[in-house]
Amino acid sequence: MFDSEQRYQFEDFVTDTRLAKADEDLFRLLKRAVAQHGYDRLSLWVIDDPDLPQRVHGRGVLHNFPEDLRVYYKENNCDAYDPVMQALKMQTGSLDWEAHEKRSNYQPAQTRLYNVARDGGLHNGVSTPVWGRNGLLASLGLASAEQGDATRANLDLIGALTAQFYLSYKRLNAQTPSPRAKTTGITPKEAEILSWVAAGKTDAEIAVILNISRNTVDTHMRHIFARLDAHSRVTAVVRAIADGLICP
Template structure:
């Protein structure tokens, strides 16, 4: 499912983040992982996560975005018209800023916002939503301080890194009274199907391997999404690996 030729493999990122003992260590590991995707700017925004205390809610709770850009965003009330954040609330996968701008009709104020971002050193931006049982919990923004020709982000890998990073962030910062607990109720058949998903198999291929219908595979995956509180195959696999449900 993931490119194993990368110098810092995803499996190593999972192991390292599970062992991290401080936010700074976790952030350092994420910087190392996303650098391989061409990014060196990161900003975590905790929007509404009931498992986390209010002290860690807000834009840029962990970040290395330029302070002048953060100041511009706050001073101009950009929350109210940021087109990427508006779009992020209606999808489950990562969103490429430039692709979204190219296919949208931005208002002048919105175009100005992203021109300022680019001029300030945020290029090839990607934002990834993090969904929970109550809706959008957080988002992770990535950007490159330098412009690169023909940059093509691996959005599946970014989604996987984001999911694992946020699981570990919650482990470090969850409220004492309501710690993050491993998801329960995954059946052996669901775990088997998840293992094949992690191996990169399609629903049709899994159906053939297990001798069941494609609709049955789809039904099992819907149950998995509900039990793991995820909205995509990538995030489900990441969470299953992190919680020890599967061992790809």
């Protein structure tokens, strides 16, 4: 799942973000991590996270997107029709802005929004959702100031970086202790299965490796999601690594 050839290793990103003492330090680490994929524009949007105070809710809580684009977005109430955000609410993985535009029938206001974004220097955009038990908590938008094939996106790794970044952001800003702090961890069998997930194996492949049925793997994965309060495989892996439950 994780590209071992990246100069800034994911394991180091986990360690560094866990040690970060301020939002600015955390954001700097994320910029370093995603720069290796060709992204140099970042924006965190906290949508609806009950663990975080209202003062940190909203678009661009941490960002380096162009200010004129942020003004356009607010003045034109773009959150009501932003096609990427609408689509993001329907899926668990990262969403490529340009690919979504090509396969969708945008309304004029939606096309205008993304033309403004491109004219403002946002290209090759990707947004990654952060899900919780109560729905969509936040999203992280990434883009490149360069046109063309400037990015080298590994969307699984982008998802993992986003999950770890947001966990650390919540650690610094949560108004109440996270319910996940009460977790008792995972069983040895669950840790074994999740380690194979981190290695990029599918449920079917894990079933063959461990000589168990695919239904048994699925049952273990559902227990893992519940124990770690995770909505996806990537989030489960990231949280298990961060808590020292598995080693990548």
